[in-house]
Amino acid sequence: MTIVWSRVQGRLKVAADGIVGRGTLAAMFAYFGAGPERAAELALAANVHFRNYGLFDNPLRLAHFMAQLSHESGGFRYMEEIASGQAYEGRANLGNTVPGDGKRYKGRGPIQLTGRANYRAYGRAVGIGFEDHPEIVAVPSIGLHVACEYWKTKGLNALADADDVLGITKKINGGFNGLEDRKRYLQKAKDLLL
Numbered sequence: 001m002t003i004v005w006s007r008v009q010g011r012l013k014v015a016a017d018g019i020v021g022r023g024t025l026a027a028m029f030a031y032f033g034a035g036p037e038r039a040a041e042l043a044l045a046a047n048v049h050f051r052n053y054g055l056f057d058n059p060l061r062l063a064h065f066m067a068q069l070s071h072e073s074g075g076f077r078y079m080e081e082i083a084s085g086q087a088y089e090g091r092a093n094l095g096n097t098v099p100g101d102g103k104r105y106k107g108r109g110p111i112q113l114t115g116r117a118n119y120r121a122y123g124r125a126v127g128i129g130f131e132d133h134p135e136i137v138a139v140p141s142i143g144l145h146v147a148c149e150y151w152k153t154k155g156l157n158a159l160a161d162a163d164d165v166l167g168i169t170k171k172i173n174g175g176f177n178g179l180e181d182r183k184r185y186l187q188k189a190k191d192l193l194l
Contacts, residue, residue: 003059003193011192020056022047031192032066032185033075038140042076042110045141053148054157063189064160064168069147070185071178073110079138081107081114088114095120105134109143111150111172125149 006018012027025043026036034042049055055062070076085106088096095117096102107114113122116131123130126149130137137143150172151157159167165186169176 001058001060003056003062008193020047025050028066028192029076032070032188033077035077038076041140042144045144049145049148053152055148055151057157058161059190059193060163061157061160063186063193064156064163064165065147065151066189067165067182067185068168068172069110070189071182072107072112072172076110076140079109079140079143081112091115094118108134108137109146110140111143111147113137113143113146113150122146122149122153125153 003020004018005020005024006016008020008028009016009018009024012024012031014024014027022040022043025046026039029039029042029046030036050062055065073079083106085103087102088094088106089099089102090096091102094101094105094115096105096115098116101116105114105116105119113119113130119130119134119137122137126142126145128136128142130146137146154171156168156171159171165183166176166179169179169182
């Protein structure tokens, strides 16, 4: 199963040339709730990274990716967790072992990367010092790259290929918080991409 981009473009009401690029991707991010400037910045990063991470390989992968990130970021409106991060204070399972780590390493980016250990690991994976500069993950284009790397590291393409929203949610959230919202976004994504 492949993504029929001309059909997707028709649904997004952009030029239906069958070629995915920044314009189509910006319209897709807007479809999920991003404002124009945010959608344009995310599209720039998506146009570079989505192919490399296999997200364009089939519509289920892209649908699950967009659904999960839409939930985590409130429709791509929030690149930093609204809560203070105090709830993550002292959470050794997140690598938050130094006083202040909870607030410093709270959720950022469209996937809401959380915890010192994750900032360290994903900073190393993409070659940016997130542990020393956690605020960088809130830059939409960088946060999207982090989300792609997280998706790959957690093996989520295979779960998306199997249409396993529960398995994906568990690996992203650690539980099933917001499952109904994730399912609503997934249906919205499938309506667009399938």
